[in-house]
Amino acid sequence: MSLKSQILELYNKTEFSDIDRKLFLKFRNGLNTGEIRAAEKIEGKWITNNWVKKGILAGFQMGNIVQLGTFIDKDTYPIQDITNRKNVRMVPGGSSIREGAYIGENVIMMPPMYINVGAYIDDGSMIDSHALVGTCAQVGKNVHLSAASQIGGVLEPIGANPVIVEDNVFIGGNCGIYDGVIIEQNAIIAAGVIITGSTPVFDSVNNHFLTKDNNDSLHIPQGAVVVPGTRKMKSNNDFSIYCPIIIKYRDEKSNIAVTLEDALR
Numbered sequence: 001m002s003l004k005s006q007i008l009e010l011y012n013k014t015e016f017s018d019i020d021r022k023l024f025l026k027f028r029n030g031l032n033t034g035e036i037r038a039a040e041k042i043e044g045k046w047i048t049n050n051w052v053k054k055g056i057l058a059g060f061q062m063g064n065i066v067q068l069g070t071f072i073d074k075d076t077y078p079i080q081d082i083t084n085r086k087n088v089r090m091v092p093g094g095s096s097i098r099e100g101a102y103i104g105e106n107v108i109m110m111p112p113m114y115i116n117v118g119a120y121i122d123d124g125s126m127i128d129s130h131a132l133v134g135t136c137a138q139v140g141k142n143v144h145l146s147a148a149s150q151i152g153g154v155l156e157p158i159g160a161n162p163v164i165v166e167d168n169v170f171i172g173g174n175c176g177i178y179d180g181v182i183i184e185q186n187a188i189i190a191a192g193v194i195i196t197g198s199t200p201v202f203d204s205v206n207n208h209f210l211t212k213d214n215n216d217s218l219h220i221p222q223g224a225v226v227v228p229g230t231r232k233m234k235s236n237n238d239f240s241i242y243c244p245i246i247i248k249y250r251d252e253k254s255n256i257a258v259t260l261e262d263a264l265r
């Protein structure tokens with residue numbers, strides 16, 4: 001039986017044997033190595049692997065609450081040991097990566113930050129202080145998650161898509177990206193922009209509001225530079241309401257504005 005079928009069976013259980021626990025550890029190790037992903041791009045389209053989310057939930061279900069150093073949590077999700085990861089640094093100071101998250105090569109994490117189960121951080125990305133990478137969120141290569149940026153997690157409902165941040169995206173300080181929003185490659189999200197699945201985002205270059213795709217995901221297009229803005233409220237013109245605006249598409253000036261300090265890498 002495939003690992004997927006075994007995990008789907010595991011998800012429906014209420015009592016767990018040692019064999020079940022071994023199966024879960026195999027699954028969790030697949031998340032650690034990046035071989036198993038909560039979402040992946042197949043033929044240019046992001047697919048959410050619901051069986052993976054079910055496997056993660058089964059881990060919570062079977063876990064026993066134990067003392068983990070100074071913390072108390074489910075024994076199925078201790079803090080991950082990253083000693084053998086290639087050229088990965090985690091600066092001391094209150095950060096943690098939960099078991100079941102993938103960390104690629106040359107990733108830098110600044111304290112305090114937190115990476116939850118099912119998250120996938122690809123090579124060369126920087127996760128700055130106070131950043132959160134929520135459950136199952138997918139972060140591409142050379143992404144910069146600036147200080148205090150929040151990448152929302154989506155474990156339940158099972159069918160909901162996780163947040164996806166593609167390669168070379170820059171997320172500014174204090175941003176919040178939630179509800180299965182997909183930030184396509186090379187986009188720049190200016191400091192303080194909040195985007196949920198139902199936030200109307202206006203593309204001022206092409207003069208239209210962005211709409212969700214067939215999969216119910218809102219995409220911020222490749223190379224878009226999104227800044228915080230406002231629009232008139234539909235129901236009462238005396239008021240304005242928050243509205244992120246694509247002010248332009250990435251140009252040389254934007255590249256300079258988000259150039260990362262090589263000395264840190």
Ligand SMILES: CC(C)(COP(=O)(O)OP(=O)(O)OC[C@H]1O[C@@H](n2cnc3c(N)ncnc32)[C@H](O)[C@@H]1OP(=O)(O)O)[C@@H](O)C(=O)NCCC(=O)NCCS
Pocket residue numbers: 128146147171172173174188189190191225226227228247248251253254255257258
């Ligand atoms: C978006 C950003 C990268 C600027 O990009 P840029 O390509 O240099 O942008 P420009 O200066 O060419 O500005 C283009 C337009 O966007 C507006 N704009 C730029 N940044 C803006 C912001 N943060 N908020 C609102 N409007 C902004 C400019 O006023 C300009 O509009 P206008 O022509 O109508 O006046 C920058 O504002 C930003 O957010 N940097 C991230 C800072 C950060 O979070 N650092 C992390 C530290 S840990």
